[in-house]
Amino acid sequence: MGQKKAPRCHDCQHFYVSWDKKFPMGCNYLGFKGKQLPSMEVLSATGKHCCWFKAKPGCQSQCQPHEPEVEVILPPGCSLSITA
Secondary structure, eight states, X not given: OOOOOOXXXXXXXXXXXXXXXXXXXXXXXXXXXXXXXXXXXXXXXXXXXXXXXXXXXXXXXXXXXXXXXXXXXOOTTOOOOOOO
């Protein structure tokens, strides 16, 4: 079985770039903004890939979920374990 791939936030209808320098990326669906891509925030908080991805209109094969392009950053003292 193949490993589920993370969605690409830039291709999602819910993704937005904010003017807040401290929290430059956000998700309208989940109602938050953060320092990392929303899909990475979801992964670090839940240990699972975001399941609210909705491709932008007209988006084709390049909008399919893929491996994350950024590394997950956890606060000091936190750990994350993902098992298949």
